[in-house]
Amino acid sequence: MLVNPFLTPGEQERFRSVTIGVAGAGGLGSNVLMHLVRSGLERFVIADFDRVSPGNLNRQFFFQDQVGQLKTEAVAENLRRINPDLSLQLHPVRITEENLWSVFGQCDLLVEAFDDAESKSMFIRKTVPWGRPVVAASGLAGWGRSNEMRVRKVGKNLYLVGDLSAGVGDLPPESPRVGLAAALEANTAAALILGVEF
C-alpha cells in the first residue's frame, strides 16, 4: 500500500526493496519504525524481548490498552494500522552475540535501538564489521539542549546519533528528546537508503 504520496517511483521502489533491522522496540525502536513506515519502507526485522509497561507510555509508540503485550506484537499492530501490507519478521528474544547474525544477517541496514550502553556497544562492535550501514544512538535523556543532538559518521559505516553525554543514569528518558533521537536515526537510515547526504 502506498502511504507516502511524495515519493518518486524510483524512491518507492528503493524503499520497498530493502530490509531494515531494528534492534529494540522501545523509545527509539518503536518511533524509528513509525517514521520509516510512514516514509514508505515496508520490510523490517524487529527484535525485543520485553513487554509494554505503563512507564513506557511517556515516550514509546504504544497505547494504554497494549500494556502487557509483547513489544514486537504491539508495535507490529500499530505499524499495520499505518500500512497493512508490511513484511515484518518479529523476534521476541534478547539479542546476544550468539543470535545476532541469525536474526539480522539478512538486513540491508541496521538500527541500534537498545536502552543500555552495554547492549549498544556489543551491537555496534559486532555489526559494523558486516560492512552495512549501522545507525546507532547515544545521549538522548533529559530536556532541552536540542541543538546538541546531531549525527556523526564514525569509520566507514557507523552513524552515531545523539549528544553522546546525556545518559539515563543521570537524567530521565522523555518523549521529546528520545523522539528527536529516533527521528534522527530514521532520517539517517532513509537518506542512506536513498543515497542522499545523511
Add this chain to the structure above:
Amino acid sequence: MITIEFNGKLEEIAEATTLLEFLTGKNLTNPHLILELNGEILTKDALSSDDSPELENGDRLNAFSLVGGG
C-alpha cells in the same frame, strides 16, 4: 614527542605511547567507548594491555561515549 589529533585537537605526547596508556591518561574510563583511529573503528582488542597499538605521529583519534537511553 609526537603530535596526534584527538577529538579534533592537536596534542603532543611521548613517543611509543600506547592507545591504552593515552586513554588512561585522559581518564576515559567509560567501558563503552567507540574508538576511531585514522578513519577506522577499532575492535575491543585495541584496549587490551597486550594488543594496544602504539600511537604514531599524525594519528587522528576520536573517542565517542556510549551512554544508556532508548
